[in-house]
Amino acid sequence: MLSSDGAAVGFNGVALGRSQVYGTVAEAVCVQSSRHRCPSTWCDCGFYCFHDAESARALACDEQYERSVLLEILASGRYVxxxxxxxxxxxxxxxxxxxxxxxxxxxxALDDxxxxxxxxRRLEPVCRECAGRRAVLSLxxxxxxxxxxxxxxxxxxxxxxxxxxPLSDSDRAGGPADVGGRGPVPDDPEAEIPLLTAEVTLLQARLDELQRRLGRLTDRP
Ligand SMILES: [Zn+2]
Ligand SMILES: [Zn+2]
Structure with a gap:
C-alpha cells in the first residue's frame, strides 16, 4: 500500500486484516475485540507466518492470495x-x-x-509492458x-x-493468403496461383479505390 501523500508504504492483510495497514515493524491488532491480548488462543487474531517460503507460494496459488506479495519476516513477542x-x-x-x-x-514495478x-492506495506488481508510460512506483x-x-x-x-x-513458415499457411481469412493453403504449390491471383486483384481494386478518394480530396485549385 502507498499512503495518499506518497510519503509512506505499508502492507495490508488479505482476509480479516483487510481493514488494517501495517508498517515494516508492527504489532498485531485484533479487529474483533480490544479486550484481549493478541494472539489469543480463543480468537484467530495475530500475524500468521509459515516456517518456509514454499508453503507461502503454495497459498498464493489460491485466487484469494494470488495478488499478494511474499514477506520474509522476523516474528517476536507472544506466539501460538x-x-x-x-x-x-x-x-x-x-x-x-x-x-x-x-x-x-x-x-x-508496483501499480495503483x-x-x-x-x-x-493499493498497489500490485506490474511488468514493463503493461505499465507502458503510466506513472508507477518502482520496486x-x-x-x-x-x-x-x-x-x-x-x-x-x-x-x-x-x-x-515462434511460428515456423510452414505453420503460417502462406502469409498474404491469410488476409482473406481463408483456411490453410493446399499442399500443391500450383494450386496457390489462382488464390494468390484473386487476392492481388482484390487488393489492386481496393488500392485503386483509395487512390481515387485521395485524388478527389487533394485535387483542389
Ligand atoms: Zn482477537
Ligand atoms: Zn504485464
Whole structure:
C-alpha cells in the first residue's frame, strides 16, 4: 500500500486484516475485540507466518492470495504454534518479494490498481509492458520507503513453463493468403496461383479505390 501523500508504504492483510495497514515493524491488532491480548488462543487474531517460503507460494496459488506479495519476516513477542507455522504478536519485515504481473510477465514495478482504503492506495506488481508510460512506483522506490529490499519472486514453481517457439513458415499457411481469412493453403504449390491471383486483384481494386478518394480530396485549385 502507498499512503495518499506518497510519503509512506505499508502492507495490508488479505482476509480479516483487510481493514488494517501495517508498517515494516508492527504489532498485531485484533479487529474483533480490544479486550484481549493478541494472539489469543480463543480468537484467530495475530500475524500468521509459515516456517518456509514454499508453503507461502503454495497459498498464493489460491485466487484469494494470488495478488499478494511474499514477506520474509522476523516474528517476536507472544506466539501460538499451528500446523504450518506461527501466529504471533509482533513482526519485523526483512524483505519483500513480488510475484508476476497479471499478464504473466516478470514484475518491474508496483501499480495503483484501485480498491484502496482510506489514506492508502493499493498497489500490485506490474511488468514493463503493461505499465507502458503510466506513472508507477518502482520496486527500488518502494524498498527505500519501506526500508527493506524488494525483489521479484517466482519460486521454482514456474520452472517447467516457458514461452512458445515462434511460428515456423510452414505453420503460417502462406502469409498474404491469410488476409482473406481463408483456411490453410493446399499442399500443391500450383494450386496457390489462382488464390494468390484473386487476392492481388482484390487488393489492386481496393488500392485503386483509395487512390481515387485521395485524388478527389487533394485535387483542389
Ligand atoms: Zn482477537
Ligand atoms: Zn504485464
Amino acid at each position: 504454534s499451528y500446523e504450518l507455522g506461527l501466529r504471533y504478536q509482533r513482526q519485523t519485515v526483512r524483505s519483500v518479494r513480488v510475484g508476476r504481473c497479471r499478464c504473466g510477465r516478470t514484475a518491474a 490498481v484501485g480498491g484502496g482504503i482510506v489514506g492508502w 527500488e522506490k518502494f524498498g527505500t520507503l519501506a526500508g527493506v529490499p524488494v525483489s521479484g519472486d517466482e519460486g521454482g514453481g514456474y520452472a517447467p513453463m516457458g514461452p512458445l517457439a
